[in-house]
Amino acid sequence: MTFGRWAFLVAAVALVALAGLMLGTIPVPPGDIWSALRGDGNSTTVFVVRELRLPRVLLATLLGAGLGVSGAALQGVLRNPLAEPYLLGVSGGAAVGAVLAVSTGVAIALVPIAAFGGAIAAVTLALFVAHATHGRGDPRVLIMAGVVVGAFANAVIMVLMANADASTVRGALWWMMGSVADATWTQIAWLSLYVVAGGAALVALARTLDALALGEDSAAGLGVDVDRAARRIYLVASLVAASTVAAAGLVGFVGLVVPHIARRFGARGHRVLLLASAATGSLLVVAADLVARTALPPAELPLGAVTAMVGVPFFLITLRRLT
Amino acid sequence: MIQFRDLRVRYPRQTRDALAGVSISAPRGTVTAVVGPNGSGKSTLVRALLGRVTPSAGAVLIEGTDVSQLDRPAIARRVAVVTQREESAFPISVREYCALGRLPHRGAWGRDTAADRDAVDAAMAMAEVTELAERSVQALSGGEWQRVRFARALAQGGDAFVADEPTTFLDVAHEMAAFELLGRIASEGRAVLLVSHHLNLVARFADTLVLLHDGHVAAAGTVHDVMRAEILERVYAWPIVVTRDPAVGAPSLVPLRRGSRPSTEQSI
Numbered sequence: 026m027t028f029g030r031w032a033f034l035v036a037a038v039a040l041v042a043l044a045g046l047m048l049g050t051i052p053v054p055p056g057d058i059w060s061a062l063r064g065d066g067n068s069t070t071v072f073v074v075r076e077l078r079l080p081r082v083l084l085a086t087l088l089g090a091g092l093g094v095s096g097a098a099l100q101g102v103l104r105n106p107l108a109e110p111y112l113l114g115v116s117g118g119a120a121v122g123a124v125l126a127v128s129t130g131v132a133i134a135l136v137p138i139a140a141f142g143g144a145i146a147a148v149t150l151a152l153f154v155a156h157a158t159h160g161r162g163d164p165r166v167l168i169m170a171g172v173v174v175g176a177f178a179n180a181v182i183m184v185l186m187a188n189a190d191a192s193t194v195r196g197a198l199w200w201m202m203g204s205v206a207d208a209t210w211t212q213i214a215w216l217s218l219y220v221v222a223g224g225a226a227l228v229a230l231a232r233t234l235d236a237l238a239l240g241e242d243s244a245a246g247l248g249v250d251v252d253r254a255a256r257r258i259y260l261v262a263s264l265v266a267a268s269t270v271a272a273a274g275l276v277g278f279v280g281l282v283v284p285h286i287a288r289r290f291g292a293r294g295h296r297v298l299l300l301a302s303a304a305t306g307s308l309l310v311v312a313a314d315l316v317a318r319t320a321l322p323p324a325e326l327p328l329g330a331v332t333a334m335v336g337v338p339f340f341l342i343t344l345r346r347l348t
Numbered sequence: 349m350i351q352f353r354d355l356r357v358r359y360p361r362q363t364r365d366a367l368a369g370v371s372i373s374a375p376r377g378t379v380t381a382v383v384g385p386n387g388s389g390k391s392t393l394v395r396a397l398l399g400r401v402t403p404s405a406g407a408v409l410i411e412g413t414d415v416s417q418l419d420r421p422a423i424a425r426r427v428a429v430v431t432q433r434e435e436s437a438f439p440i441s442v443r444e445y446c447a448l449g450r451l452p453h454r455g456a457w458g459r460d461t462a463a464d465r466d467a468v469d470a471a472m473a474m475a476e477v478t479e480l481a482e483r484s485v486q487a488l489s490g491g492e493w494q495r496v497r498f499a500r501a502l503a504q505g506g507d508a509f510v511a512d513e514p515t516t517f518l519d520v521a522h523e524m525a526a527f528e529l530l531g532r533i534a535s536e537g538r539a540v541l542l543v544s545h546h547l548n549l550v551a552r553f554a555d556t557l558v559l560l561h562d563g564h565v566a567a568a569g570t571v572h573d574v575m576r577a578e579i580l581e582r583v584y585a586w587p588i589v590v591t592r593d594p595a596v597g598a599p600s601l602v603p604l605r606r607g608s609r610p611s612t613e614q615s616i
Contacts, residue, residue, distance in 0.1 A: 104437035232451050238438055239448075242431040245398050247504070248424030248452035293484075294444045 026291040026301060034290070034304045038086070041311045045082040046074055048319050084208035084216065084272060085314045086307040089279060091220040091269040093306025094299050096280030097287070098227045098262040101234040101295055102255050103164040110266035110280035113171040113259060117178025118147025119270040124182055124197045128189045136200065137212070137271035143178075144267035150174050152259060167259070202327030203276035205314055212272045219268035224303060226261050231296035234258065238295070278333040279306055282340050309336055350374040350397065350427070350508045350539050355406035357392050366392040368563035369406065374541045374556075376507065379534045381542040381550040383574075384560035385584055390543045391432070393560075394512050397541075399423055411507050424452035428504035430497050432512040436485045442496050443481040446472055449503030471502035475529060491522035498529055508539045515546060527553045551575055552598045559583060575599035 046062075047053050051073050053061060060066045061074035095110035103112075111117075122143020126136045154170040155163075186194055227234075233254050236244040241251050266280070286309075287301035313331040320326060350373070357367040367389045374380035382390050395401045397408050399415050408415045410426045418426070428449070436445065449471065450464040472478045475498045480488065488496060494514065501509060511530060515523040523546075531553055534540040544550050550557065557574040559567040561583040567574045577590045580601060587604040 101438065106437070232448070235440065235444075235448055236451055238440075239434055239436055240431070242400075242429075243434045245400055245420070246424065246427075246429035246431060246501075247448060248421035250420050288439065293440050298438075 026293070026297050030291055031301075034301065034308070038304055038308045038311070041308055041315065042082050042086065045085070045311050045315050046078045048315060049073070049078065050322060080208035080210060080213060081205050081314065082311055083213050084205040085311045087213065087216045087220050088205060088269050088273050088276060089283075089306035089308065089310030090224065090303035091216065091265045091306070092276065092280040092310070093283040093287070093302035093304075094220070094224045094227055095262040095266045095269075096306075097284040097295070097298050097302040098230075098234060098258055099280075100284050101238045101298075102258045102262075103168060104238055104240065105164060105168065106285065107281070108168070109277075110262065110269070111175075111275070111277070112168065113151045113263050114147030114174035114178060115144045115263055115266045115270060116275050116277075117175040117182075118150075119144040119267060120197075120201055120275065121147075121178045121181050121185075123200050123274075124185050124189075124193075127196045127200070128185055128193045140200075140274075141267050141271035144263070144270055147174050147178060148259070148263040148267070152256065164255075199327070200274045201329075203274035203329035203332075204317075204325070205273050205310075205328060206318070206325060216268055216272045219265055223261050223265035223268075224299065227258065227265075228296060228299050230254065230258060230261075231294070231299060234295040273328070276310065276329045276332055278329070278336050279309055282336050283309060286340055309339065349376055349409075349411060350380075350510075350541055351409040352393065352396070353407045353409060355393075355396060355408060356404045357389075357396055357401050358404055359401070365404075365563050367396070367403075370560070370563070370565055371406075372558050372565065372568070374508070374539045376539045377534055377537055378555040379530055379540045379542055379553055380556045380558065381544055381554035382558045382560060383544060383547055383550055384566070387562075388560040388583075389563045390560055391512065392563075394429065394431075394510060394543060397427060397510060398429060421452040424504065424506075426506045427508040427510060428501035428506050429510040430501045430512065430514055432516070434497060439484040439486045441481065442477060442483050442485055442488070442499075443468070443472070445485050445496060446477075446500045446503050449500045449505075452504065467505060468503045471499045474502055474532070475499035490517045491519070491525070494518060494522065494526060495529075498526070502533070506538075508541065509533050510541045510543070512543045513545065514542070515544070515549070523549065547575070547580075547601050548593070548598075551600065552593075552596060571599055575601065 046058050047055060053070055053074055057066060057070060058074060061070045064071055092110055099108040099110060099112060100106055119140040122139040123136050126139035151170040151174045155167040158166055233249055236247045236249045237255060244251050283306045284298060284302045287298055287305045290301060292298040292301035309332060313335045314328055316335055317326045317328050317331040352370050352372045355367050355370045356365055358365045382393060384390055392401060396403055399420060415423055446468050450467060475495045477495050477499045480492060480496065485496060515526050518526060527549055530540050530542060542554060551571045557571050558565060559574050566583050567579045575590055577588055580588045587606060589602050589604060591600050591602055593600040
C-alpha cells in the first residue's frame with residue numbers, strides 16, 4: 026500500500042470520528058469540539074461530546090478494528106475469502122450466553138461476561154470437534170465444526186426464546202442486532218486491551234499467515250508448524266471477536282467484507298492487510314454508527330443492519346474503482 | 349547431501365507401509381530423480397524429509413544431521429521444497445512471495461536484512477523472474493508461476509532443493525526450462541531431489557534415477573540401469589518398450605496398447 030493511500034485511510038477515519046463527535050440531536054460545530062473535549066465551554070456541549078459521543082466513537086473504532094483484524098486473520102489461516110470472525114461459533118455461543126443471562130434475569134452488567142463466556146465455550150467446542158475428528162489443520166473440517174456448533178447454538182436460542190416472556194425476547198433481540206449506544210469507559214478499557222494485544226499478536230504472526238495462505242504443505246516447507254500456528258491464530262482471532270461481541274453485541278458483515286476492501290485498497294501481505302483492515306473496520310463502524318443514530322431521529326437503527334447497508338455500497342464502489 | 353536411511357513409514361489405520369525400508373542418497377551437485385507409479389511412496393518421501401510424517405524406523409539425514417533432531421525452521425533453512433501444488437489464496441506481489449523464502453531465517457518481528465534482500469534478488473535473477481517483481485502472483489501464467497515458485501525456494505537457501513512434480517501443468521518449453529533450471533541449481537552445488545512422473549524427461553536430466561514400487565526401491569542407479577523394459581514393465585504392470593530417443597540418444601519409454609506388441613522389439 027502506498028503512503029498516499031495510508032494517509033487517505035487514516036484521514037478518513039479521523040474525519041468520520043470528528044463527524045461522529047459533531048453530529049446528532051445537538052449539533053456541535055467543529056471549532057467547539059476541542060474545547061468541549063478539554064472540558065471548557067457550555068456544560069451541555071461538554072456532556073454531549075465527552076460523555077455521550079466520545080465513548081461511542083471510541084467503542085465503535087475499537088469494535089471495527091477488532092472485527093477487521095479478526096476477519097483478516099481467519100480468512101488467511103482458513104484460506105477462505107468467506108471466513109469471518111463469527112465463523113467458529115463465536116456469535117452463536119455469545120448469543121446463547123447473553124440470552125441465558127437475560128432470561129434468568131441476572132444483572133444487566135453481567136450480560137457481556139455471559140456472552141464472552143458463551144463465545145469462548147463455543148470456539149473451544151468447535152476446535153475440540155475438529156481435533157477429535159482428526160481434522161486438526163484441515164480448514165474444511167474446522168469450518169464444518171464451527172457451522173455445526175453454530176447450528177446447535179441457534180437451536181438452544183430458539184428453545185430459550187420460545188419459553189421466554191416478551192421483554193426478554195426484545196432485550197435479547199436488541200443485543201443480537203449490536204449497538205455501541207451504551208458505551209462505557211469500562212467497556213472501552215477492556216475492549217482496547219483485547220483488540221490491541223490480540224491485534225499485535227496477529228501482526229507478529231503476519232508472515233506465518235502469509236505462509237499458511239499458500240496451503241499446508243507450502244507452509245510446512247517454509248518451516249511453519251502448521252497445526253500449532255493455525256490453532257494459535259484461531260484462538261487469538263476468536264478471542265478478539267468474542268471481546269467485541271461482549272462489548273457491543275453482534276455486528277455482522279464488518280469482519281467479512283473489511284479485509285476485502287483493504288485488499289482492494291492495495292493491502293498485500295498480512296502485515297499490511299491486518300493494519301489496513303483495522304483502519305477500514307474502524308472507518309466502517311464509526312460511519313455506520315453515525316448513520317444509525319442520525320438517519321431517522323430520534324429512533325436508532327440497529328448497528329448490525331446499518332454496517333451492512335453502509336458496507337455493501339462501499340464495497341461495491343471499491344470493487345468498481347480498484348479493479 | 350540428503351540421505352534416506354532404511355526409512356519406514358506407515359500412515360495411521362493402514363495395514364501396509366507407505367515406505368518399507370527405503371535407502372536413497374542424493375549428493376550435492378547432482379540431480380537425483382525419484383520416479384515410480386502412483387502410490388509408490390514418492391510423496392511420502394518428501395513429507396518425511398520435511399518432518400511431516402514420523403518414520404516408524406530409519407532416518408532422514410541432511411548433511412549428516414537427522415531431521416528428527418531439528419525444529420521446523422532449522423529443516424526449512426536446510427531444505428527448500430517446491431511442493432506439488434500451491435495456489436495463493438489471496439493476492440500478493442511476486443517479490444513479497446519470493447521474500448517468504450526468508451521466513452525460516454528470521455523471527456516473527458524480524459525485518460528484511462540486506463542479506464535477505466540480496467538472497468531474494470539473486471534467487472529472482474536465477475529463476476528469471478526479476479521483471480515480474482511487482483505483478484500479483486494471481487496474475488501469472490502457469491509457466492511464470494512455476495518459475496516464481498522456484499525463485500521462492502531458491503531464496504530459502506540451504507543445501508538441498510526438492511521439487512515434487514514440478515512440471516505437471518507446464519507446456520513443452522516451460523517444462524524443458526524448468527528441468528534446465530534444476531540442472532543449474534545442482535551445478536551450483538546443491539543436492540537436487542526431483543520427484544516426477546515424466547520418465548523420459550527425467551532420463552535426460554537426472555544423474556541418478558531411483559524407481560520406487562510399493563514402498564520399495566525397485567531399481568536405482570544411472571539412467572541406463574533403471575530405464576529397462578523388463579524392470580519398468582514389472583513396476584508399472586503395463587507393456588512397455590524402451591527405445592533410444594532418435595534426436596538426443598537418451599533412453600525413452602514407450603507404453604504400448606495392451607495386446608499390441610510391435611513386430612520388432614527394440615531394447616537397449
